[in-house]
Amino acid sequence: MRGSKKTKRWRAIRNTEELVGHGPRELREAAVDIIECGIRAADPYAATLDLLAVDDGQLQVGEMDYDLQDWDHVYVIGAGKATQPIALALEDLLGERISDGLVVLKRGEEQQLRRIRVIEAAHPVPDENSHLGAQEMVKLARQAGSKDLVFAVITGGSSALLVWPPDGVPLADIQLMNEILLRCGASIREINAVRKHVSRVKGGRLAEAIFPAELINLTVSDVTGDPLDYITGPTVPDTSTYEDAWRTLDRYELWERLPASVREHLRRGSKVESPKTFSHAYHSFVVVPGDAACRGASRRCEELGYVPHVVTTEMEGESCEEARSFVDAAEAMGGTYALIAGGETIVTIEGECGEGGPNQEFALSAALKIAGRGDIVVASIDTDGTDGPTEASGGLVDGWTVERAREAGFDAEACRMAHAALELLRATGDLVIAGPTGTNVNDLKLLLREA
Numbered sequence: 001m002r003g004s005k006k007t008k009r010w011r012a013i014r015n016t017e018e019l020v021g022h023g024p025r026e027l028r029e030a031a032v033d034i035i036e037c038g039i040r041a042a043d044p045y046a047a048t049l050d051l052l053a054v055d056d057g058q059l060q061v062g063e064m065d066y067d068l069q070d071w072d073h074v075y076v077i078g079a080g081k082a083t084q085p086i087a088l089a090l091e092d093l094l095g096e097r098i099s100d101g102l103v104v105l106k107r108g109e110e111q112q113l114r115r116i117r118v119i120e121a122a123h124p125v126p127d128e129n130s131h132l133g134a135q136e137m138v139k140l141a142r143q144a145g146s147k148d149l150v151f152a153v154i155t156g157g158s159s160a161l162l163v164w165p166p167d168g169v170p171l172a173d174i175q176l177m178n179e180i181l182l183r184c185g186a187s188i189r190e191i192n193a194v195r196k197h198v199s200r201v202k203g204g205r206l207a208e209a210i211f212p213a214e215l216i217n218l219t220v221s222d223v224t225g226d227p228l229d230y231i232t233g234p235t236v237p238d239t240s241t242y243e244d245a246w247r248t249l250d251r252y253e254l255w256e257r258l259p260a261s262v263r264e265h266l267r268r269g270s271k272v273e274s275p276k277t278f279s280h281a282y283h284s285f286v287v288v289p290g291d292a293a294c295r296g297a298s299r300r301c302e303e304l305g306y307v308p309h310v311v312t313t314e315m316e317g318e319s320c321e322e323a324r325s326f327v328d329a330a331e332a333m334g335g336t337y338a339l340i341a342g343g344e345t346i347v348t349i350e351g352e353c354g355e356g357g358p359n360q361e362f363a364l365s366a367a368l369k370i371a372g373r374g375d376i377v378v379a380s381i382d383t384d385g386t387d388g389p390t391e392a393s394g395g396l397v398d399g400w401t402v403e404r405a406r407e408a409g410f411d412a413e414a415c416r417m418a419h420a421a422l423e424l425l426r427a428t429g430d431l432v433i434a435g436p437t438g439t440n441v442n443d444l445k446l447l448l449r450e451a
Contacts, residue, residue, distance in 0.1 A: 034446060238276060333449070353418060360394060360431070
């Protein structure tokens, strides 16, 4: 039996009419179409139904088979921005066979779950509900016994949504730690190496509460290379060490900036180390890989007559620098084509800054690079629908974006330097609003050029 699929799933960018109403319209229309196809290609609900099936009491998960009569209970736990669609698919497949469940979702996400309990929490900086959710999840996990199945549905965003500080570290200090880490210019791997060593649930510790039940991880990747312990970190062995956390703090000179409780905890060294192996059964499936949106976008480019070139699916580095390099890569090419990239760029912030996110800054930086050209558009999109701490998804710019900004009273270069892309892109009609998409794979970068 497959799921009914009678669910509300993301379909389209919300402000398409505005985005295609100016500039090189055919290119902009094509870009919106390609972005939407890329996001839909990363739909976790559909991917879960492709991976799992239930037939006459037999549960199939990939190549594994379970007779559901052999198991006392089935539990579902999870947290993240792509968690709800997977949990919903599990409800549609397993129905009343789910004994209990709990997921922590980003506040404001439309809830569709019926059997699985929901706690809403804050992102990207955790709040009290992030703490409550982690405590309640561990309580549920500890109910599971050796004849139980536990599905862990942990996806990108769980680092903020699922937080239980170690003894001696107050939640306020974890919140400050997160703010400092997010602004320092570190990669997500470096950030998470620290987070995983200042937690009672991250770095495989939640799995230890689940055992001796059999654990099945279903996740969506938002980290380049799809490393399991960085995308479903609480429920797989951790490959990072406390020394990696130390190196991050050394490299970005963060020791003295962190709260004293966090410093004292980390300086305990090996005493705060995370589990490196498990002695109980667990299985992990990346339901949607990090490059899924790139692959979906590439297919749509071909259908629309743009020759696709995937530059990389592991773009990292500063958004402004990567945007310039992305546009430079187009200079040596001819014809009607598309450049596509995926990854997770960063923005290093020192002092006060304006509103924006890595994708908006990428788009604005690209706009400065292509200013005056009528044959190119560039888009940069966070596939979960929210770029950084904003409700925007990213930007779609063209060769006249900078001029439109000037006419609206904005200095594009000054806005870039101040990390204040949001209001400029809103004023130029280039701010992409997708709303929560239900997925969370790597960011999608797109350049279209018409011969």
